[in-house]
Amino acid sequence: MKPPAWTVGSLLLAVAFAAGVAAGISYERRHVSSVASGAADGHGAMQHLTTTLNLDSGQQAAISAILVRHQPEVDATWHAMRPHVTATLESTSNEILSVLRPDQAEKYRRMIESKHPGGHR
Numbered sequence: 001m002k003p004p005a006w007t008v009g010s011l012l013l014a015v016a017f018a019a020g021v022a023a024g025i026s027y028e029r030r031h032v033s034s035v036a037s038g039a040a041d042g043h044g045a046m047q048h049l050t051t052t053l054n055l056d057s058g059q060q061a062a063i064s065a066i067l068v069r070h071q072p073e074v075d076a077t078w079h080a081m082r083p084h085v086t087a088t089l090e091s092t093s094n095e096i097l098s099v100l101r102p103d104q105a106e107k108y109r110r111m112i113e114s115k116h117p118g119g120h121r
Contacts, residue, residue, distance in 0.1 A: 042067070 050060055093112070097105050
């Protein structure tokens with residue numbers, strides 16, 4: 001017996017949503033790490049630009065000044081948004097946990113922890 005089309009569609013939507021949540025959690029946690037280490041890695045980023053784009057010394061100096069000038073605004077924006085992003089991702093994860101059986105919830109927690117050691121789960 002074939003399931004109704006709406007059931008298949010609902011399942012696909014649920015899977016897409018779960019994948020989006022997982023991707024969002026992954027992005028947010030990776031981004032938090034990259035922002036936190038951004039100051040230490042600024043030299044590495046500049047070196048990457050220099051090598052990839054074959055920048056001359058004048059271009060390096062100009063781009064470095066641009067990055068330094070904009071960094072406070074980038075930091076302020078991220079610090080303002082981060083609590084909201086984190087809260088939304090946590091809320092979504094908690095809602096997912098609320099529909100899982102205990103064995104599934106434990107697997108979900110382990111899955112999140114394996115992808116994001118030291119994270120919220």
